[in-house]
Amino acid sequence: MSAMTSDPWDLLVIGAGINGAGVAQAAAAAGYRVLLLEKNAEPARETSSRSSKLIHGGLRYLESFEIPLVYESLRERELLLKLAPRLVQRQTFNIPIYETTRRRQWELYAGLSLYALMSGPWRNRFRRLGRKQAASLPGIEKRGLKAVFQYQDAQTDDAALTRAVLKSARELGAEIRYGARVTGIDLKERGLRLEYETGSGIETVEAACMANAAGPWVHAVNQHMHPPLDMAEPDLVQGAHLVLDEPVEQAWYLEAPQDGRAVFLLPWKNHALLGTTETLYRGDPAQVHCLPQEREYLLQVQHHYFPGRSERVIDEMAGLRVLPRAEGGLFHRSRETVYVTDSGKAPRVVTIVGGKLTVYRKTGETVVRMLSGRLPKRRPVADTACLPLTPD
Numbered sequence: 001m002s003a004m005t006s007d008p009w010d011l012l013v014i015g016a017g018i019n020g021a022g023v024a025q026a027a028a029a030a031g032y033r034v035l036l037l038e039k040n041a042e043p044a045r046e047t048s049s050r051s052s053k054l055i056h057g058g059l060r061y062l063e064s065f066e067i068p069l070v071y072e073s074l075r076e077r078e079l080l081l082k083l084a085p086r087l088v089q090r091q092t093f094n095i096p097i098y099e100t101t102r103r104r105q106w107e108l109y110a111g112l113s114l115y116a117l118m119s120g121p122w123r124n125r126f127r128r129l130g131r132k133q134a135a136s137l138p139g140i141e142k143r144g145l146k147a148v149f150q151y152q153d154a155q156t157d158d159a160a161l162t163r164a165v166l167k168s169a170r171e172l173g174a175e176i177r178y179g180a181r182v183t184g185i186d187l188k189e190r191g192l193r194l195e196y197e198t199g200s201g202i203e204t205v206e207a208a209c210m211a212n213a214a215g216p217w218v219h220a221v222n223q224h225m226h227p228p229l230d231m232a233e234p235d236l237v238q239g240a241h242l243v244l245d246e247p248v249e250q251a252w253y254l255e256a257p258q259d260g261r262a263v264f265l266l267p268w269k270n271h272a273l274l275g276t277t278e279t280l281y282r283g284d285p286a287q288v289h290c291l292p293q294e295r296e297y298l299l300q301v302q303h304h305y306f307p308g309r310s311e312r313v314i315d316e317m318a319g320l321r322v323l324p325r326a327e328g329g330l331f332h333r334s335r336e337t338v339y340v341t342d343s344g345k346a347p348r349v350v351t352i353v354g355g356k357l358t359v360y361r362k363t364g365e366t367v368v369r370m371l372s373g374r375l376p377k378r379r380p381v382a383d384t385a386c387l388p389l390t391p392d
């Protein structure tokens, strides 16, 4: 069965994760007629509910000199704290320093100074707790502890934030269809035709432009396109988190003793969230799950710093980072969003590869700007930088 919608849309968005939500909101705010298609029955069921839930600049990205990304993320963090106070909250982070810590105190001092400077207001300054004060923090291993650095960042509920952005997009006029799996896209002389499966058959829609925000399926969706965009298959890197029964009061930024990676122990809904890992993933993105060795690795990190804490795991999750193919280790691979298009000058299709929860709004605005040469003239109805976000 095939049903044809006669009135073409301005923009089709594939995927109701945070990036698809951000594109739909930005496009609807710019006055465009937007249809978002999501294969699942509800939004944020994939990567956008399995992140570390940080709205942050990413202190560790300073180590790989991703200064523009950190700067932009910190700007977005400050904006989201204002626009979505019920969804994004400031959080105090602690970085313990031991005799064995690989990162030197002066390196952290320099990194945190730069981070504070880029954050803007002085209230974002960090402080150093000496040995005695540091040792009084609840549960922390005192042997060899030299100091704790404290700084401010922000935390969210990633799935709730995604739902709030989608709610905003809907209020601006965007239409969202769930249970709609995109299976074919034909690029035509002008615009495109797209086919998607629903529980009751195949539907066809036409539009001027399209944004592929399918997260770990971004390459699979590209393969459904005729002709596909010229893009290398990105790497999928699995990251696991454990939800631990015992709550934690503040956030901890820990250096894994096994390999020096950053691991977070975070307050999470009256419990604690411990993560993450980086394991190259091959196979069906739908099958990703936390591996026994990831569980062991994370619990070892917690035990190293908090030997008295309960190891009772009440839930676990794994998500997939989408990283453009490149040389070098996964931990230091760039987290910048990459945009692949069908044309350098006036693209009809933009494919989003990678990115961060924190910068979803900027990602949405960028995609709409890139497509504006092919979109019809419309009158903007709102500015996403001023739209409050509330839980649905």
Ligand SMILES: Cc1cc2nc3c(=O)[nH]c(=O)nc-3n(C[C@H](O)[C@H](O)[C@H](O)COP(=O)(O)OP(=O)(O)OC[C@H]3O[C@@H](n4cnc5c(N)ncnc54)[C@H](O)[C@@H]3O)c2cc1C
Residues within 6 Å of the ligand: 014, 015, 016, 017, 018, 019, 020, 037, 038, 039, 040, 043, 044, 045, 046, 047, 048, 049, 050, 051, 052, 053, 054, 055, 056, 180, 181, 182, 183, 213, 214, 215, 216, 217, 221, 237, 238, 239, 240, 276, 318, 319, 320, 321, 354, 355, 356, 357, 358, 359
């Ligand atoms: C372990 C981990 C920790 C992270 N921590 C942070 C953090 O703390 N802070 C931060 O800023 N960022 C973080 N990130 C990055 C951030 O989570 C991701 O960049 C973001 O969630 C990606 O969102 P997305 O919308 O691109 O993908 P997704 O959330 O995966 O959404 C893609 C959607 O597309 C849909 N889809 C796929 N194929 C089709 C199809 N054929 N038809 C219709 N729909 C389709 C899927 O069902 C899915 O809903 C983390 C990532 C990981 C993996």
